[in-house]
Amino acid sequence: MSGQAVLGVEKARFLYGANRVFDSVSLQLDAARTALVGENGAGKSTLLKCLLGELELDEGQIIKSRGLKIGYVPQDVPPGLGDKTVREVLESALPHTDGGEDWKVDVLLDEIGVSYETAQQTFGSLSGGWQRLMLIAAAAKLAQPDLLILDEPTNHLDLSNINTLEGWLADDDRLPMLIVSHDREFLERTTTRTIFLRSDGAHSFGVPFSRAREQLLHRDAADAVRRQLEGKEIERLEKVAARYRVWGVKNDAFHKRAKATEKRIDRIETERTESYVARERRLELHDGEIDAKVALRVQGHTVTIPDGSRKLFTIDRLNVAAGDRIAILGVNGAGKSMLLNALARAYDPDQEHYDGQAAVRFNPQARLVYFDQKMAELPLRTSLLDYLVAVDGATTKDANALLAKAGFPYHRIKGPIADLS
Structure with missing residues (x-):
């Protein structure tokens, strides 16, 4: 398809049961790189699925150019890919299946730095970050879409692969995109237009995220002041109308003035400025009650891939003190998730199998809470x-x-x- 990609919604409304997910949403995508931003639960992923035809709107309509080819990478890896090889997953994104374009997969694998051996591995054996990068690569570099939609593309990606992704997006700035992300720096570097999805609709700005947010906050502040002034005017007119009603008991002229003032109040209330107030969210993390200084000791522990056939790294000595807050950094596939998983498996809250010589030892008073990438628990x-x-x-x-x-x-x-x- 040639020309600008056009996809959008008009006066869209979506309900989940009796509850409103979004309402009165109108937006149109063109050739720009667009960021779609909103609070958790604002309906961003739901809106994407409506645009893609996976869900139906309760009200409103989808606007879509004829023949528009959309590439889409969702937040979660689609089911059924785990047993395929990496190469097979990439080849399935090619527009033609006659094998004439397989060389493009070779070029892409070389560009990413994926070895022949890794390309023959099952897709499910890759880390979450590498799976995500491969799917984005397939959609952006192989599928040749007219419009690319990415839902949280930097999830699970390390800094190196985020830079790789940004490079891909910069290489071909002719490809229109809609990107949903909470990564503000990524949006700042990759998009030129920003749409905020809120309970009061969609708000579009033709600038990157940081400037768009400033403009939105400035507009919200101005609306709040205007609404406050309108409220004060309503209070003043209500007092005036009350006096006119008292005087109008014996004077029709004041009675008519009271009626006119009441109509004026109704008009102001009908046209009163809507002021958006964000829902407050507070999540407090408290330190546990541990008397001892050390909450966790790791000594001589080797982290491997799940089947134990390949060593990733060994921790010679690590002490985690009560109150420590530690970030674990590493490239995709280095074993960060494997380390956390190993620590979770070693935790024994009932101390039924406590081994004082074990490589991983928790303080008996320690309480472990573990959330894996996929929140499988x-x-x-x-x-x-x-x-x-x-x-x-x-x-x-x-x-x-x-x-x-x-x-x-x-x-x-x-x-x-x-x-x-």
């Missing part, structure tokens, strides 16, 4: 409220208060965890 069919009560031992009242403090809407906390963004 979360019971997706359980409600958020029930999960918190069961795990933390909190009362329903305390759990409700904690979830409200963290910014979860009340109608969400009794639904299954799987329905959250």
Whole structure:
């Protein structure tokens, strides 16, 4: 397809049951590199699925150019790819399946620095970061779309691969894109237009994220001042109307003035400026109550791939003190997730198998909470409220208060965890 890509929605509304995900959303994508930004739960991924035809709007319409070819990389790796080889996954993105363009896969693998042996591995054996980079590479470099949609493209990517991705996007600035991301620096470097998705609709600015955010905040502040002034004017007119009503008991002229003033109040209230107020979110992390100074000791521990056939690295000595907050950095595939997984497996809260000579030793008073990349331990069919009560031992009242403090809407906390963004 030649020319500018055109995709958008007009007066879009989407409901999840009786609850509104977004409403009155209108936007149109053109040749620009567009960032779609919003709070968790604002409906960004839902809006993408509506644009792609995977979900249907409750109201409004999708606007799409005839013959538009869309490339899409979702947040999660699509099912069914794990048993295919890396090369097969990339080849499946080629527009033609007659084998005449297989050389493009070779060029791409060489560009990324993927060896022949790695290309023959199963896709599921790669780290989350490498899986993501491969899918983006397939969509951007091989599929030849008219419009590329990326949902959280930097998730699981190390700094080197983020730079690689930015280089790809910069190489061909003719490819229109819609990028959903919480990575502000990435959006600043890769997009030229920003759309904020909020409960009051979509707000578009023809500038990168930081300038767009300044303009949006400035507009919000001006709307708040205007609404406050309108409120004061309503209060003043209500007092005037009240006096006219008293005087109008014996004077029709004042009675008419009271009616006119009331109509003026109604008009101001009908046209009153809407002022957006963001939902407050506070998540507080407290240190556990450990008397000893050391919470974890690691000594002579070797981290391997899941089947144990290949060594990744060895930790000679590591002491984690109570109160430490540690970041683990490394290239994709280095074994960061494998290390955390090994620590989680070694944790024995009941001390049934405590070994004082073990390579990984937790303080007996330590309490471990572990969230893996895919949050595999979360019971997706359980409600958020029930999960918190069961795990933390909190009362329903305390759990409700904690979830409200963290910014979860009340109608969400009794639904299954799987329905959250």
